[in-house]
Amino acid sequence: MLARCPNCRETFSTDRTGLQDCPHCRKPLVVPGAAPEAPPQQPSFVPPQAGGPEPGGGGTPWERRDRLGAFEAWKQTVWQALFEPGKLFESARLDRGPAQLGFAVLTGGVFSIIGQLLERALFAGQREQVMKMIESVQREGAKVPPFIQKMLTQSAESSWAQTILIALLAPAFVFILVYLNAAVTHGFALLLGQARRGFPATFAAATYSLAPLVLLVIPGCGSLAALIWIIVLTGVGLKITHGIGSGGAAAVALAPYLILCCGGCAVAIAAGAAFSRMGGG
Amino acid sequence: MKATVHELGLAGAALSLLVAAAVLPLDAPPLSWMACPLKAATGLPCLFCGCTHAFHHAVRGEMAAAFGASPLGALLAIGSALLVIWTALRLLGMPAPRLPQVAAPRRLRLLVALGLAANWAWLAARP
Numbered sequence: 001m002l003a004r005c006p007n008c009r010e011t012f013s014t015d016r017t018g019l020q021d022c023p024h025c026r027k028p029l030v031v032p033g034a035a036p037e038a039p040p041q042q043p044s045f046v047p048p049q050a051g052g053p054e055p056g057g058g059g060t061p062w063e064r065r066d067r068l069g070a071f072e073a074w075k076q077t078v079w080q081a082l083f084e085p086g087k088l089f090e091s092a093r094l095d096r097g098p099a100q101l102g103f104a105v106l107t108g109g110v111f112s113i114i115g116q117l118l119e120r121a122l123f124a125g126q127r128e129q130v131m132k133m134i135e136s137v138q139r140e141g142a143k144v145p146p147f148i149q150k151m152l153t154q155s156a157e158s159s160w161a162q163t164i165l166i167a168l169l170a171p172a173f174v175f176i177l178v179y180l181n182a183a184v185t186h187g188f189a190l191l192l193g194q195a196r197r198g199f200p201a202t203f204a205a206a207t208y209s210l211a212p213l214v215l216l217v218i219p220g221c222g223s224l225a226a227l228i229w230i231i232v233l234t235g236v237g238l239k240i241t242h243g244i245g246s247g248g249a250a251a252v253a254l255a256p257y258l259i260l261c262c263g264g265c266a267v268a269i270a271a272g273a274a275f276s277r278m279g280g281g
Numbered sequence: 282m283k284a285t286v287h288e289l290g291l292a293g294a295a296l297s298l299l300v301a302a303a304v305l306p307l308d309a310p311p312l313s314w315m316a317c318p319l320k321a322a323t324g325l326p327c328l329f330c331g332c333t334h335a336f337h338h339a340v341r342g343e344m345a346a347a348f349g350a351s352p353l354g355a356l357l358a359i360g361s362a363l364l365v366i367w368t369a370l371r372l373l374g375m376p377a378p379r380l381p382q383v384a385a386p387r388r389l390r391l392l393v394a395l396g397l398a399a400n401w402a403w404l405a406a407r408p
Contacts (some may be wrong), residue, residue, distance in 0.1 A: 010378045097286050097287050098286045101290065143333075150287065176294050177295035179291055179293065180294045183294065190385040190390070191385070191390055191394065193390055194387065199287060
């Protein structure tokens with residue numbers, strides 16, 4: 001008989017019914033027995049019962065951008081991610097990894113560039129102010145961690161050319177961070193027994209939850225607001241794409257940030273410093 | 282046999298970690314600036330303390346030093362290298378099986394959790 005996989009939409013031939021893996025994407029699915037009234041050769045599938053309804057209706061607006069137009073699709077996707085995340089993640093298709101990656105790199109890359117340029121333009125004076133504060137604190141005998149001092153010095157001394165170079169490399173770093181974030185999140189999902197639909201489900205949640213990076217255009221507090229919103233959206237996304245409970249989704253979304261806190265700090269410092277060194281080259 | 286976009290992406294991320302560990306010196310910025318906030322605040326290491334040193338030694342083939350710095354970090358570095366090699370083999374059309382679907386039965390998850398705890402105990406106990 002023929003069956004169609006709900007994950008990758010590929011049709012395949014099988015000689016048995018019941019629970020089995022798709023030969024194309026290797027996701028589990030259930031092939032039902034042929035009902036008497038149903039045509040015997042009709043392609044059919046039943047998604048696995050565990051984990052609730054399978055996401056992946058018609059695709060998110062971004063996954064339908066060939067019909068909607070790229071900008072309209074991007075705009076609708078960001079809107080849904082920010083204000084109707086349930087609708088967005090329910091429509092996300094797990095076989096559209098490249099499109100999801102494109103959305104994350106485009107959104108993260110473009111708004112990181114804008115954010116860095118705005119910060120450079122608007123907060124150059126504030127950095128000098130912070131340096132003066134540190135100097136006065138040190139004169140009074142208090143200790144300031146050397147790496148913070150060095151980072152601020154480096155930051156204050158960076159030129160426009162350095163800033164632009166750093167900004168242009170942002171999409172490459174977003175690409176790497178998207179996969180590192182998805183891999184770590186999926187690792188915790190596996191460890192906590194919440195990974196019901198494989199890496200593509202985690203990846204869909206991790207990519208669309210980067211939509212709040214548009215807030216980087218808000219100088220100052222935009223990055224903090226974006227980070228908090230990203231964590232919340234990741235939890236919502238994992239809940240829907242994996243079909244898990246709210247508690248499990250929250251634990252998976254928060255665990256990397258709690259346990260890898262210093263790792264995250266280290267990566268941020270390394271990336272910033274590496275950029276600065278390259279720019280100063 | 283072609284690699285999927287996720288296989289390529291994960292391999293790219295792993296390769297970037299290995300290249301960074303190979304290129305950036307430990308005793309100069311930016312790596313020398315790194316400090317664990319948890320350790321600074323409490324004196325106790327975090328679960329992933331020592332991973333930077335472990336990657337640094339692992340990419341230079343100094344496996345004893347890598348495991349001494351962080352067993353978890355050393356295993357992650359080895360895993361990253363294997364993933365890069367495996368993806369390269371697939372891209373070159375050489376026979377390499379697809380990544381197995383990772384199943385995580387309760388016993389395996391418990392084992393991994395115990396491994397992470399042992400790694401942390403090692404980091405906390407070493408001088």
